[in-house]
Amino acid sequence: MDFSEKKYINKTAIKGHTIIDSILFAAYLLEVLKGSRTIGYFTVFALLTVVPVAAEWLIYARNPESNVIKHFIGMTYGVLYLFVIFTTTSLLPFTYAFPMFIVIILYMDPRFNILIGVFASCANVAYVVYYAITAGYAKAEIPDVEIRIAAIVLTTIFMIFTTVAVTKVNSMKLKQIQDKTEEARRLMENVLASSQEMITDIAEIT
Numbered sequence: 451m452d453f454s455e456k457k458y459i460n461k462t463a464i465k466g467h468t469i470i471d472s473i474l475f476a477a478y479l480l481e482v483l484k485g486s487r488t489i490g491y492f493t494v495f496a497l498l499t500v501v502p503v504a505a506e507w508l509i510y511a512r513n514p515e516s517n518v519i520k521h522f523i524g525m526t527y528g529v530l531y532l533f534v535i536f537t538t539t540s541l542l543p544f545t546y547a548f549p550m551f552i553v554i555i556l557y558m559d560p561r562f563n564i565l566i567g568v569f570a571s572c573a574n575v576a577y578v579v580y581y582a583i584t585a586g587y588a589k590a591e592i593p594d595v596e597i598r599i600a601a602i603v604l605t606t607i608f609m610i611f612t613t614v615a616v617t618k619v620n621s622m623k624l625k626q627i628q629d630k631t632e633e634a635r636r637l638m639e640n641v642l643a644s645s646q647e648m649i650t651d652i653a654e655i656t
Contacts, residue, residue, distance in 0.1 A: 475499045550566075551605055567605075570602055
């Protein structure tokens, strides 16, 4: 059976998304059981985690090499991410972007990585501005805000940097393989030509 890189990456990315959303689903269900979250909030959260993953597996079943899967993962997780950071009571949910960054790197698409990274960065900046206007930050909270923005921006930069570097390395390896293949082809042609000359010479001598 022929190996399909796109099929393998799509399946791995969906698995990654499934793991992330499953853990978040379990964590927020625990919050409901503890009384920290309402049933209504959890219902919306559950829809934003379960439905996208189910849809991705359905798309994969119909077309494992579909280009839609990559964009669907980014779009649906982006909606979930916006919902979480704008309705959270904690500073830490901004870190939910990091595991998805790792999943997105699978596609080795610098433009797509830039899109996802810029979206996450803008979402966090928007939340910080929104919170500053509506509630305001205490002086002691300012360093936490700075760390939050710096962490997202730095992770975005290095995600893009890593993707570009790995893509370049793979391209160089592919070129080396092609050069060696061409060299082997030329060598084979020379061997065949020499063999033909030897056959001709032997025939003449005979």
